[in-house]
Amino acid sequence: MRPITATAKAQRPSQAGKTQTFLAFSLVLMSALVISMLLAFSAHARQMPESFADLVEKLSPAVVNISSVQTVEARSSRSPFPPGSPFEDFFEEFLNRGQPNGSDEPQTRKLQSLGSGFIIDAKGLVVTNNHVIESADEVTVRTVDGEEYEAEVIGRDAEGDLALLRIQSDEDFPFVQWGSSSKARVGDWVLSIGNPFGLGGSVTAGIISAHHRQISGGPFDDFIQTDASINRGNSGGPLFDLDGNVIGINTAIFSPTGGNVGIAFAIPSDQARKVIAQIEEFGYARRGYLGVQIQPVDRMTADALGLDDAKGALVNSVTPDSPAEKAGVEDGDIIIEFNGEKVEDSAALVKVVSSLGVEEKATLTILRGGDRKTLSVVTGERPRPEDSEDPAQPSVTEELGMELSDLNGVLRQQFNVPDDVNGALVLQVAPDLRQRVARGDVIVEVNRKPVETSGDVSAAIADIRAEGRSAALLRLYRNGDFYFIPIPLGGDE
Secondary structure: OOOHHHHHHHHOOOHHHHHHHHHHHHHHHHHHHHHHHHHHHHHHOOOOOOOOHHHHHHHHHHEEEEEEEEEEEOOOOOOOOOOOOHHHHHHHHHHHOOOHHHOOOOOEEEEEEEEEEEEOOOOOEEEEOHHHHOOOOEEEEEOOOOOEEEOEEEEEEOOOOEEEEEOOOOOOOOOOOEOOHHHOOOOOEEEEEEOHHHOOOEEEEEEEEEEEEOOOOOOOOOEEEEOOOOOOOOOOOEEEOOOOOEEEEEEEEOOOOOOOOOOEEEEEHHHHHHHHHHHHHHOOOOOEEOOEEEEEOOHHHHHHHOOOOOOOEEEEEEOOOOHHHHHOOOOOOEEEEEOOEEOOOHHHHHHHHHHHOOOOEEEEEEEEOOEEEEEEEEOEEOOOHHHOOOOOOOOOEEEOOEEEEEOOHHHHHHHOOOOOOOOEEEEEEOHHHOOOOOOOOEEEEEOOEEOOOHHHHHHHHHHHHHOOOOEEEEEEEEOOEEEEEEEEOOOOO
16 A cells, blocks of 8 residues: 555655755756847957958958159258358359259259048049148059059048049949948947058058047047057058948047057048038038137136036127128127037037038027027038138248248137237147147237238248347237247247
């Protein structure tokens, strides 16, 4: 006879058994969840590949080397003898002996520049930096297979440092696609292919180090920073994501030595793509324009106006008959939004207006006398440097260890110089003077005499040197204030 109770007891699991079964089931379930999460994370995160070889093999045919040649007049040595001296004629005659038949015609020489670029369509459109081909008489594009093509310059944009070329062939060219720089994250892997030091076809890899870098004070500075090894000759070349799309155009490096130190900058593709499309259509970049002179709202200005935040663009003046004047913008208004997008500062306003385009309807939100108003505006076309009555790159003069330029409308807006301030704008400063003078300063007087152009500064310095003085007293305009700064003159010119 079977002991029923015993049998029944054997078939019913104990409490300990239940617990063990539950724990085992829970462990299996948790393990499955963890594995699923890891798989999902692995699918989302881009791991460093074992090799970039397949990607490089695919992309390299569309990356090109660019060489440009510029013919310039060779500088002859200045006579060391005083003007009118009998030795001056002898010196000039000695110099002319090396020229054919003793000709007085100026000698010329050819300057060669090397850079990189990439093809963006099968018909041979090539993107590069403007500074790679600027002022070039000849531009040659060489592909990875060694073929060379004479390039046509379709157009270029000096402010954005971009240029578009065209090469032609009976066969289609390999090309690459634009990617989205805004979707690229800090820490993402990137790949650079280019022509450093003229070597050609060099590949480097790194990560995105930062977004929104401003390095030169230009109105459209908004660079991607990367630690991919980039050197001279990489300019104009592409910065790829791991999908093989162009997310940047390599443009500049930061280096105390001139070589790679792991800090390089690329123009974001979202910005470059719009400019290149406009160059292809119009031959130049058409940018939106309001017609206001603006400055950032600093903390002191905000306190003076009773504002809670030091944000927005303060309108210094409104250009007559401009889109801003037609919209009702007045001096002293603070622009806080453009088309619903918050305006953090004056630089942000320039970028968002420029990127909108020409003859586009938009809204301006302003603060006036503490009241918030919304105005409707139709953008105009931003004046191009080459179209300005005063040239965008006016005769730049080197004086006192500085590069000076005449002021014009574009430079006034770029450096926030009011219309009633006249003088010579400081573009670059020698390292030993940077404690006294800064880029963007305006020299308004030299030794208490007003100056209006870089030529005026040169003439004033020449007079001071002729008087045998060893220093000059400059009066500078800087961010709304004026300063007197003494500057040593150094040796005679």
